[in-house]
Amino acid sequence: MFKNYLKIAWRNLRKNQFYTFLNMFGLSLGLASCMLITFYIVDELSFDRSFENAERIYRVNSDIRFGGADMTLAVAPDPLAFTLKKDYPQIEQVTRLRENGSQLVKVAGTTENQRENHVFYADSTFFDVFSVPLVAGQKNKVLSTPNTVVLSETDARKYFGDADPIGQSLIVDNNTTYTVSGIMQDIPAKSHLRNVHMLFSMSSSEESRRNNWGSHNYNTYLLLSEGTDPAQFEKYFDTVLEKYTAQWVQSFLGTTLAEVRKSGNYIRYTLMPLTDIHLYSDRGAEINANGNIQYVYIFAVVAVFLLAIACVNFMNLATARSTNRAKEVGVRKSLGSGRSALVQQFLTESVMLSFLSLGIALLLAYLTLPFFNHLAGKQIVFPITNVLFWAILIVTCTIVGILAGSYPAFFLSAFEPLRVLKKNIELTGKGNGAMRNILVVFQFVISVMLVVGTGVIYRQLNYIQNKKLGFNKEQMLIVNDAYALGSQVEAFKQQVLKIKNIESGTISSFLPTPSSRTDHTFFPEGQIQQDKGINMQKWAVDLDFVKTLGLEVKTGRSFSPDFPSDSTGIIVNEAAAKVMGYDDPVGKKIFGYEDAELTKKVTYTVIGVVKNFHFESLRKNIGALSLILYKSNGTVVLKMNGGAVPETVSQVEALWKTMAPGQPFNYRFMDQDFDNVYRSEQRVGQIFITFAAISIIIGCLGLFGLSAYTAERRMKEIGVRKVLGASVASIVALLSKEFLKLIVIAIAIGSPIAWFAMNRWLNDFAYHVELSWWMFAAAGILAVLIALFTVSFQSIKAALMNPVKSLKSE
Structure with missing residues (x-):
């Protein structure tokens, strides 16, 4: 019996090659995409699990x-x-x-x-x-x-x-x-x-x-x-x-740990x-840039949605072709076939189609895996020898085939043989129509969510790229390992400034791109008071740092060779001034310690306040920061004036090799450093956009199937309307109106869900775009246009059909 099911299924699939192709194409895309996303999720979840214990x-x-x-x-x-x-x-x-x-x-x-x-x-x-x-x-x-x-x-x-x-x-x-x-x-x-x-x-x-x-x-x-x-x-x-840290607190602050806690401060492990x-984990001083569990959840949902959309397509396309198989069902029932046998027949067909699609999906996944690895920054290997992978794949494919074919199987097997053979079958049952409408709404709810999500991610990344950061990051050449020049660092800087395309330069290990840095504690002039402490970054810079990076001095002044006292001068940002509690801290004195043993006390005089600039990720608020004059020979930062960048870099390299023979010349650009901070978001955005496009393609196949079904079941109605003088445009509008209602419902459901999800994602950034109504309107318009484009083929085809062909049997 099962062998007979397979033969009939194969014959039917070959007979309807176009619809078979649509089904297999949709399922293959869904399965391949789901497979790739699963590889990504498994890879993310397997970090650090290879260590014993x-x-x-x-x-x-x-x-x-x-x-x-x-x-x-x-x-x-x-x-x-x-x-x-x-x-x-x-x-x-x-x-x-x-x-x-x-x-x-x-x-x-x-x-x-x-x-x-x-x-x-x-x-x-x-x-x-x-x-x-x-x-x-x-x-x-x-x-x-x-x-x-x-x-x-x-x-x-x-x-x-x-x-x-x-x-x-x-x-x-x-x-x-x-x-x-x-x-x-x-x-x-x-x-x-x-x-x-x-x-x-x-x-x-x-x-x-x-x-x-x-x-x-x-x-x-x-x-x-x-x-x-x-x-x-x-x-x-x-x-x-209490036993150890309290002693350090007492020696450093001259107070008890209890008093520190009482003032709202704390240390917790x-x-x-x-x-x-x-x-x-996304903490300070991470050894590596880590992943994000939110992205794992997002991609898991996308994978389920892609597979669900593929199954929906099968249901819609199967029911769209139901009238062509109505006689087959009637004849089988007349010859004694029970409903269960028919259900088994149609489920066998859907499972066979599922496994054929799986073969194509495996090929697609294997061929696109290198591209996906590049997109995701992964080194995923196709698990060809993994028995568990194949077992899960076979079980999943069987379940998908059964789920995808269940609704068409029970729908088709319910036909009454007498009405079918009299060509009086009614395929527009209220329950069946409602189910199909629900499936289409489900598809476009997902499409609207993905389109909105893609738009928000793109806008946020564009916002990050173009936001004014408070410093120059364009045309900034960073020469690494300046300490390799030894005592010639300053001489190197002065020689480089003679190159035509170099405007200015500075020597410092501290740059406004996220890196591992340590906060320092300062106190206002006088005695140490734990509730008066000021915790902020302390950057060692030279005289040209503020000018080269384009920092804006709000009050006071920058460092100057005309003021020898600047060796104990300090410049703070607006955030630090706010923590200090001064409207204008210029002229105020603060002190801190230069060593861990708290023996080298240094008092600084605030000589200027610079406007806040972003020296960490835009996920974080701008913290307190200070600049002091001190040798820190980690990098030489050069501001270029545009023009011949390769030639300028070559000139800098030639000078380096002359002054530091045997030392590697290593450089980078500050805007690249900044982009690297958001590389994970960029990758997630690219992956999201890719699978959003795939989901829309699969969804359009389902809509195409439903439009074919609608045109087929209303063929006689269209013929009558044409005989009575209806125009092609009015018929196309009539057929499209039904879909537009479903799309509007999908937009109404999908928009608030998308708003909630993307609002949570944006909350990870201290600085982000605002969600605007027009973003959801644009997503809705795009969904409508996609739907209209998809159904227009079947609608126009039905409207142009000769009414004689559809009415000749009446």
């Missing part, structure tokens, strides 16, 4: 309010980790990472440096917490000695080729020698530690030996013992604060599961 590894997060600033940090004080290990047996092991930024590295005995962008200090316990396999070296020894380094396999090949690197020396920043003590496998790309590829022993860092409870700079990880409840363990942090970091 990943479920027992937690990172310590810090939440701090002090000096008018709220800080959410992914780092903790340096003594916290091993203090917890000492005091609490629930902790099996601890380790810390301290990012050391970019470094120049070369093999001892050579002259050519290479720039490493992500270098970290790590405790000797790193390999006890994270199960990164060591290719060479013993895990309890490789980082136990000062001035040792563990390289990834990639770095080992880069520096030493096929030679054995163990015992070899690397020179960092031209002055410190490290001995290679171990080689580790590359950390998986699906880890928030993926940029960690060069580990220096923590004991090499002086800062790690200061035992400073007030300086939060260390990514701290705990491996809890089996059976330990992390929520219960978090309660011990209050004890740690919490645990975050390792496997949650990638999707749930």
Whole structure:
């Protein structure tokens, strides 16, 4: 019997090739898109799960309010980790990472440096917490000695080729020698530690030996013992604060921790599961830019919608062709076929179509995966050898076939044989019409939501690109690693300024693009008072920083060589002035400490206030910031006046190679740095737009099917109207009016849902566009135009048909 079902199904599919193609095309697009999105979701959810005991590894997060600033940090004080290990047996092991930024590295005995962008200090316990396999070296020894380094396999090949690197020396920043003590496998790309590829022993860092409870700079990880409840363990942090942090508060502020809390300030520590970091953490001092669980939810919904739309299309197209199969149903029933047998026949047909579509979908997904990887910034591999993948795919495809074919199967099998064979079948039953209308409304609710979402994302990204940031980011050339010039940094700057297309230049490690920076605490002149503290960024700059970056001085003045006293002068932004509580802070004195031991007190005089400018992501409000005159030779920033950019860069490079032979010339542009901050949003926007377009295409196939059905069931009516003198335009309008009502309903339902969803997305940005009525009106108009364009073919075709053909049987 089943074999007979397959034969009949195959014959019917071949007989109606055009509708079979539409069905398969829609299902294939839906399945392929759903497959790609599922790959993306699985990839996002699998971060950091490759480590052994990943479920027992937690990172310590810090939440701090002090000096008018709220800080959410992914780092903790340096003594916290091993203090917890000492005091609490629930902790099996601890380790810390301290990012050391970019470094120049070369093999001892050579002259050519290479720039490493992500270098970290790590405790000797790193390999006890994270199960990164060591290719060479013993895990309890490789980082136990000062001035040792563990390289990834990639770095080992880069520096030493096929030679054995163990015992070899690397020179960092031209002055410190490290001995290679171990080689580790590359950390998986699906880890928030993926940029960690060069580990220096923590004991090499002086800062790690200061035992400073007030300086939060260390990514701290705990491996809890089996059976330990992390929520219960978090309660011990209050004890740690009272026992250790309170002493630091007393020595620094001269007050108690209770008084600090009483004034509204606080320090809090919490645990975050390792496997949650990638999707749930967007804190200061993250090791990597993380993902966002909201995007996972959004794409999961889009995947379901795409599959649902594909199933809806099948239902509409199947019912559109129902009259052509009415006689078949009548004959089968007359010959004794029961309704269940007919249902099985039609379900077999739909499942067969589903599996044929699956074959095409697999090919589409395989061929488009490289493009999707580029779009999403992923390295997803097609899981050809994954048995679970194929099992889920087969089950899903069967379910999709059954669901997609269920409504047509029960609808067609319900025909009465006598009425069918008399050609008096009524296909416009109230219930059936209502179901089809609901499905079309459902399709266009999704389309409206996706069109609105695409428009909002595009507008927000455009807003970010064009918003006035309060500083120049265009035509700004950044030369990295200026410290490689040694004592010639200033001379390099002066020589570069002689190049024709260079307007001005500045030397500083601090730039208005998001990076790992530390806040500093200042107090008004006089005694330290914890409720008078001012927490703000402190940037070391030179005399030309304000001019080169185009910062606007609101009151006071900028730094000037005419004022030797500017060595203790300080410029603050408007946000800092507001925290200070002064209408005009120019001339006021504030002081802070230059060392962790609180022995080097420096008093500054405010000489100017610059207007607020964005030095962090637009997701955050502008914080308090200060500028001081101090040598910080990280980068040379050059303002160009446009024109021959490649030639200008070449001239700067030639000068660099003359003054810093053997040092790599590495540069970037500030606007590119800024764009990189929002790369995840840009990628999400591109993915969203792509699948929104696919969903609209699939939805149009369903609308095409319904228009074909409508034209077919109203063919005689159209013939009568034409005989009575109706014009083609009036008939097209008549057929289109029904769809327009459905589209209006879809717009009314989809618009508020889209508003709610996109409003929540925009709330992640402190600075964003406002949702305007015209955005929803534009989406509605676009939906109407798409619908009219889709149904116009069938409407015009029906209107132009010779009425004799439709009325000859009457």
